[in-house]
Amino acid sequence: MNSNLQLDLHPDADSLSAFAEQALGVAEREQILAHMTRCSRCRQVIYLAQKAAQAEALEALSAMPSGRWYRSWRFAWVPAAALAAALALVFTFYPKHTAPAPEIAKAVPQSEQPALTPVPLEQASAGAALKPAPPVATNSAAAGAKFTALHQQPKELALETAPSTARPAAPGASVHPLEENNAARTHSTESVQGLAPQQATVQYKPEPSLTSVWQQQRMTGALSASAKTPQASQERMQATVDRAQAGRSVPAFAAVSHTAKQAAPAANFGIGAQEAKAGSVGSRGANPPKMPSGLAAISTATTQQRALAIDLAGALFLSEDAGQHWQPVARQWTGLAIKVRVQTGLSGAVFQLTNISGSTWVSADGKTWTVQ
Amino acid sequence: MGITPSQPVEDIASAPESSQPAVPSNPLLNELWRESGAALYGLEQQEFNRILESVGTTQNYGLEPGTAASRRQQAGFFRGLRLADLTLARACASGHEGAWEHFIAVYRQPLFRAAIAITGSETLGRELADQLYAELYGLSARDGVRRSPLDSYKGKGSLMGWLRTTLAQRHVDHHRRTRRELPLDNLAEGHEPPAADTKPGKLPAELLLLAKAVVETLEKIETVERFLLAAYYIDGRTLLEIAPVLHVHEATVSRKLHRLVDGIRKQIVKNLLGYGLNKRAVQEMLGADPRDLDLNLKKILQISLPDAFQEKAAL
Structure with missing residues (x-):
């Protein structure tokens, strides 16, 4: 057989498309490949058909709403997972740190507070927690005990111990290792750790300078520029005590644990809400209902009594029992029906049907249609 | 003993397996008929069976010609068909209104998009698609009978793939026809004339040996390698375009091409050494200008065994 004549015989389109697929x-x-080796026409056909298939695939990808939804949310799990991990860490570890605090507070009742004794310098921070609270802070809160300790300490001691207890995490704070260890061992330090950062700052930050100045003034009888009279100094002191009391009005541990307990269900609710939201999204992406024709519905509309659906072939179906049973509706429109929806007007809800060319028909019962 | 087209499938199905070539049983045909959704288009089961029979016998159930298909092979062949697409195409060809509505709803827009992608122009694409659409609808008549190209769809690939390939065939054929009708002015301006056989001139002896070595080497390479050479060096296609045809990654195509070229070079050297040349002479010969060889590689690559395609290009 002449090879040139052979070029006039080609595989049919079905074989070529099956080859491509x-x-x-x-x-x-x-056999097809051998033919294509020597037939540039069939090679061209295959290349062009594949080019069209790729263009179609791209078009379908961009037109698919589920694809867009998937693409836009596919990285949403990253922040969601990070948030969940952070919440899990908080619920796992935070209560462990705050758990000893209630026992510490209970272990220091007012009646059993030890008498005021001189405290060695190396045990200053530990001793601060054991000293009796002042009358204004008779509750067993550790903050009050700390205030009392600072109030009665000499200026140097107060200045030295304050950073190690009130602000243990301050970077660059020069604290004696022994003092730091002692402070870490004391219950008062733990209770202070249980305080919210803001409370701790309010309670301790102004105290060393204020109490030391007040003590110095009382001992020397001199007035500083910032405290003109003992009365003014006393008022400022009272204000500080009030702030401290305000900070203690709810015990630190109680506040923390209470917050943690309250936060847990709230967080659980939040997660539950997210799951519920994901569930609703999932149901939105579920398969459309199948019509009696065996084809999937492409458009549905529902009122309280009736439901209408258009299948892939453009046939309309009516259901009067919430989609349990469907009946075909006789065609009273032209063209291919592609969309049905409910339109609410003054006369109530009516169905509106749109065909492929954009013309619309309306019906009150879904059975009888008039052009709009 | 083979199955003749005139022999209904139902009759053959009831025959014992030992005496008759095996065919799918009626339960299988019933199942396929239900799965295909042929009833939606008013296609009765007998008509459906006839279509299957026709498709199976014309393709010998996907086997080599002259090979009798067993029952299992026939069943496998039928299950491999796109029955839903096949019934839709046949229902459209027979003029079923519901089938046409479904066809329009599903395939009309993709048909336009495919035509535009193939022609690279919206105007030409719409023209091409409209032309095919009119043919599909059966506007062309032969012997007084309206015929639709959809009748030739056999369900091996998808219907959309068939439509795309048909569009591509029409476009290529049209392009080739009109290219031959170019005015002489255009040819003078550098358009390539149709390929013509050129008589080889007298070549030096060493170049004749080289040409002989090249021809012998290329004749021995396999079909896929031959296709690779044709697609890459003759058609000028990219690796990205060739890869999906062979269903491999473009990196694989690249590797295969490199290996192929290296192998061809080595084989040419081997052939030349076999002709009695020494290595130095062979290396000098390989440095010759390929244009001096007067080889028509396109023609060499086209030499292969005749195939069994019986169908003309145009439907």
Whole structure:
């Protein structure tokens, strides 16, 4: 057979498309490939058909709403997972740190507070927690005990111990290692750790300078520029005590644990809400209902009594029992029906049907349609 | 003993397996008929069976010609068909209104998009698609009978793939026809004339040996390698375009090409050494200008065994 004449015989379109879709058997595929080796026409046909298929795939990808939804949310799990991990860490570790605090507070009742004794310098921070609270802070809160300790300490001691207890995490704070260890061992330090950062700052930050100045003034009888009279100094002191009391009005541990207990269900609710939201999204992406024609519905509309649906072939179906049973509706429109919806007007809800060319028909009962 | 097209599938199905070539049983045909959704288009089961029979016998159930298909092979062949697409195409070809509505709803827009992608122009694409659409609808008549190209769809690939390939065939054929009708002025301006056989001139002896070595080497390479060479060096296609045809990654195509070229070079050297040349002479020969060889590689690559395609290009 002449090879040139052979070029006029080609595989049919079905074989070529099956070749492109890899739907042929080995022998048939080999046969097509052998033909394509010497037939530039069929090679061109295959290239062009594949180009069209790729263009179609791109078009379908951009037109698919589920694809867009998937693409836009596919990285949403990253922040969601980070948030969940952070919440899990908080609920796992935070209560462990705050748990000893209630026992510490209970272990220091007012009646059992030890008498005021001189405290060695190396035990200053530990001793501060054991000293009796002042009358204004008779509750067993550790903050009050700390205030009392600072109030009665010499200026140097107060200045030295304050950073180690009130602000243990301050970077660059020069604290004696022994003092730091002692402070870490004391219950008062733990209770202070249980305080919210803001409370701790309000309670301790102004105290060293204020109490030391007040003590100095009382001992020397001199007035500083900032405290003109003992009365003014006393008022400022009272204000500080009030702030401290305000900070203690709810015990630190109680506040923390209470907050943690309250936060847990709230967080759980939040997660539950997210799951519920995901569930609703999932149901939105579920398969459309199947019509009696066996085809999927492409558009549905529902009122309280009736439901209408258009299948892939453009046939309209009516259901009067919430989609349990469907009946075909006789065609009273032209063109291919593609969309049905409920339109609420003054006369109540009516169905509106749109065909492929954009013309619309309306119906009150879903059975009888008039052009709009 | 083979199955003749005139022999209904139902009759053959009832025959014992030992005496008759095996065919799918009626339960299988019933199942396929239900799965295909042929009833939606008013296609009765007998008509459906006839279509299957026709498709199976014309393709010999996907086997080599002359090979009798067993029952299992026939069943496998039928299950491999796109039955839903096949019934839709046949229902459209027979003029079923519901089938046409479904066809329009599903395939009309993709058909336009495919035509535009193939022609690279919206105007030409719409023209091409409209032309095919009119043919599909059966506007062309042969012997007084309206015929639709959809009748030739056999369900091996998808219907959309068939439509795309048909569009591409029409476009290529049209392009080739009109290219031959170019005015002489255009040819003078540098358009390539149709390929013509050129008589080889007298070549030096060493170049004749080289040409002989090249031809012998290329004749021995396999079909896939031959296709790779044709697609890459003759058509000028990119790796990205070739890869989906062979269903491999473009990196694989690149590797195969490199290996192929290296192998061809080595084989040419081997052939030349076999002709009695020494290594130095062979290396000098390989440095010759390929244009001096007067080889038509396109023609060499086209030499292969005749195939069994019986169908003309145009439907």
